[in-house]
Amino acid sequence: MEYQTVRTTCTYCGTGCGVLLEVLDGEVVGTLPQKDHPINEGKLCIKGWSAHEFIYADGRLTKPLVRKGDKLEEASWDEALDFVAKRLLELKKKNGPDSLGCFSSAKCTNEENYLLQKIFRAVIGTNNVDHCARL
Amino acid sequence: MTNSVPEFEDADCILITGSNTTSSHPLIASRVMKAKEKGAKIIVIDPRKNHIASLADIHVKQNLGSDVAWINGLMHIILKEGWQNQTFIDERTEGFEDLKKAVEAYTPEKAEEISGIPKETLREIAELYAKSEKSSIIYCMGITQHITGTDNVKSLANLAMLTGQIGRPSTGVNPLRGQNNVQGSTDMAAIPNKYPGYQDVTNDEIREKFEKAWGGPLSPKVGLTVVEMINAIEEGKLKGLYILGENPMISDPDSTHVEKALDDVEFLVVQDIFLTETAKKADVVLPGASFAEKDGTYTGTDRRVQKIRKAIDPLGEAKPDWEILCLVGKALGGKGFDFQSPREVFDELAELTPIYHGIDYDRIEKEIIHWPCREKDDPGSPYLHKDGFARGKGLFTPIEYKPPAELPDDEYPYQLTTGRLPFHYHTGTMTRVSPSLTHEINEAYIELHPQDAKALGVKHGERVRVSSRRGAIEVKVLVTSGIKQGVAFIPFHFAEAAANRLTNSAALDPIAKIPEYKVCAIKIEKINGREG
Numbered sequence: 001m002e003y004q005t006v007r008t009t010c011t012y013c014g015t016g017c018g019v020l021l022e023v024l025d026g027e028v029v030g031t032l033p034q035k036d037h038p039i040n041e042g043k044l045c046i047k048g049w050s051a052h053e054f055i056y057a058d059g060r061l062t063k064p065l066v067r068k069g070d071k072l073e074e075a076s077w078d079e080a081l082d083f084v085a086k087r088l089l090e091l092k093k094k095n096g097p098d099s100l101g102c103f104s105s106a107k108c109t110n111e112e113n114y115l116l117q118k119i120f121r122a123v124i125g126t127n128n129v130d131h132c133a134r135l
Numbered sequence: 136m137t138n139s140v141p142e143f144e145d146a147d148c149i150l151i152t153g154s155n156t157t158s159s160h161p162l163i164a165s166r167v168m169k170a171k172e173k174g175a176k177i178i179v180i181d182p183r184k185n186h187i188a189s190l191a192d193i194h195v196k197q198n199l200g201s202d203v204a205w206i207n208g209l210m211h212i213i214l215k216e217g218w219q220n221q222t223f224i225d226e227r228t229e230g231f232e233d234l235k236k237a238v239e240a241y242t243p244e245k246a247e248e249i250s251g252i253p254k255e256t257l258r259e260i261a262e263l264y265a266k267s268e269k270s271s272i273i274y275c276m277g278i279t280q281h282i283t284g285t286d287n288v289k290s291l292a293n294l295a296m297l298t299g300q301i302g303r304p305s306t307g308v309n310p311l312r313g314q315n316n317v318q319g320s321t322d323m324a325a326i327p328n329k330y331p332g333y334q335d336v337t338n339d340e341i342r343e344k345f346e347k348a349w350g351g352p353l354s355p356k357v358g359l360t361v362v363e364m365i366n367a368i369e370e371g372k373l374k375g376l377y378i379l380g381e382n383p384m385i386s387d388p389d390s391t392h393v394e395k396a397l398d399d400v401e402f403l404v405v406q407d408i409f410l411t412e413t414a415k416k417a418d419v420v421l422p423g424a425s426f427a428e429k430d431g432t433y434t435g436t437d438r439r440v441q442k443i444r445k446a447i448d449p450l451g452e453a454k455p456d457w458e459i460l461c462l463v464g465k466a467l468g469g470k471g472f473d474f475q476s477p478r479e480v481f482d483e484l485a486e487l488t489p490i491y492h493g494i495d496y497d498r499i500e501k502e503i504i505h506w507p508c509r510e511k512d513d514p515g516s517p518y519l520h521k522d523g524f525a526r527g528k529g530l531f532t533p534i535e536y537k538p539p540a541e542l543p544d545d546e547y548p549y550q551l552t553t554g555r556l557p558f559h560y561h562t563g564t565m566t567r568v569s570p571s572l573t574h575e576i577n578e579a580y581i582e583l584h585p586q587d588a589k590a591l592g593v594k595h596g597e598r599v600r601v602s603s604r605r606g607a608i609e610v611k612v613l614v615t616s617g618i619k620q621g622v623a624f625i626p627f628h629f630a631e632a633a634a635n636r637l638t639n640s641a642a643l644d645p646i647a648k649i650p651e652y653k654v655c656a657i658k659i660e661k662i663n664g665r666e667g
């Protein structure tokens with residue numbers, strides 16, 4: 001059996017408490033507070049203590065899905081990415097860059113937010129970029 | 136936040152408004168409790184007696200949407216009594232005379248009439264806040280989700296500047312951000328008018344810098360906000376939408392309207408870890424990774440940039456979201472998406488973002504850094520405005536009270552406000568699959584004052600139909616004297632009884648474009664028959 005803890009940051013609220021994910025044989029089995037983290041100093045709230053529980057929840061998506069008629073069907077990454085690119089570029093050509101937009105995510109990382117706005121600003125050519133957090 | 140989280144502990148007075156701190160930010164609430172142990176006075180102004188309110192030295196329930204009135208009232212009293220910090224005003228601010236004129240009309244009587252807060256209590260709050268050595272303000276969505284949200288925030292800033300309760304440790308004006316990386320996503324320009332680090336898209340010099348870095352022409356035109364994009368779909372102007380890790384079907388006000396837009400948009404891509412209500416409407420769904428399956432950084436509510444670290448591989452064929460976005464960028468023919476790791480992405484963004492410029496992965500491995508951190512030898516900024524404001528002098532903005540967009544009437548006689556629970560997160564896609572959390576509560580309810588429940592003839596645990604001009608839902612009743620009479624509260628985490636079917640998205644704050652989530656008019660009816 002291989003056990004390790006990984007120092008990371010709680011994903012549930014903007015307080016940003018330091019947590020340790022307990023990993024047993026490649027599976028996350030628990031969340032512990034970091035004792036030496038200046039914000040939470042060894043404490044967590046109920047959401048923090050259960051921060052690992054949703055990772056393996058039923059309904060996690062594990063394959064790209066592409067709509068075929070009324071249904072979303074499993075597809076390969078190549079197929080899904082080609083379809084995304086083809087349709088976005090078609091719409092851009094037909095209606096202009098401002099006919100496209102994105103909602104970025106207050107749950108995703110800084111790097112991911114940076115990349116999505118870079119795609120829309122630099123590749124698509126629109127500033128229609130926002131996130132749902134003003135909501 | 137202007138100040139960092141640990142600083143709350145050493146404040147002498149903490150004024151909390153529109154934040155259910157214990158529910159939404161438990162480990163910040165625990166700092167507030169520590170401050171109280173050390174002798175700080177806690178003031179809570181909130182229409183609900185939430186947990187933090189029950190610990191407060193003073194708790195008052197203001198009328199919904201009356202915030203500008205009571206804040207102006209406090210400033211009126213402070214000026215009448217001479218409790219303002221004149222040195223701070225003279226040296227650090229401008230526009231004082233205009234502010235003075237504007238608050239002149241907000242006598243304690245008038246402030247009481249609009250806000251429902253007794254004038255004696257207003258005086259007590261004004262004195263405590265102004266005269267304490269270090270006073271700090273905490274606010275959350277209860278302040279921003281109004282048509283006057285920007286006004287409310289500016290009013291709080293006026294109050295802090297008037298009394299010099301800003302620019303020092305344990306003072307300041309501190310919005311608590313809801314989701315884990317709201318601060319970071321805003322910093323990274325997931326907003327329609329800025330490039331990363333709050334640099335204007337309309338500024339030619341700045342745009343040229345980004346054009347050079349990203350290798351192509353950029354649009355000088357400010358883009359659309361979420362709510363404007365939804366409306367643009369209805370108007371046939373927006374044809375394609377890419378949604379990353381969000382579930383606007385539940386989080387947006389007036390979700391009936393959002394649902395229609397997502398049905399109508401020609402092409403919808405959703406990148407998420409679950410098949411959310413929103414993802415079910417997509418043409419393509421890309422499976423992303425949870426925080427345990429990737430590296431990267433989050434920026435906390437106090438501007439603290441921290442690492443998340445990969446503990447396990449993504450499930451199945453899912454991929455880390457940063458990797459998916461690089462693939463999408465390349466598939467679209469974009470240049471500059473050949474990143475091998477989030478570290479490389481961070482290095483690029485830090486290069487272009489002055490407030491992050493001094494931060495890198497090696498540094499945050501060892502130290503806690505709050506932006507602005509401009510150079511490698513810059514320790515960062517736990518609190519802001521130490522020697523001055525971003526624009527030089529702090530500007531007072533005179534603000535007049537405006538009533539909420541939708542007031543109760545004969546048909547819709549009650550006011551509804553919405554909010555979070557301690558056990559769930561936003562639209563519940565993550566928490567509602569978590570056994571420890573659903574064990575606590577897994578069903579929507581409506582909080583009613585005992586008098587209102589009596590008038591409606593409903594008892595605790597019975598079901599009611601709640602409707603507004605936009606939609607209707609059915610929920611269980613929870614009778615509590617913790618809520619103001621005439622006001623009802625529904626938590627917004629539950630898709631099957633989404634409070635946002637009722638709320639008013641048509642009423643937007645004109646500047647921040649935040650919908651008026653926190654007030655709308657509703658009708659409540661008892662459901663008769665067997666299911667009742």
Ligand code: SF4
Binds near residue numbers: 012044045049163
């Ligand atoms: S442990 Fe609780 S307070 Fe801390 S970040 Fe997580 S959800 Fe927020």
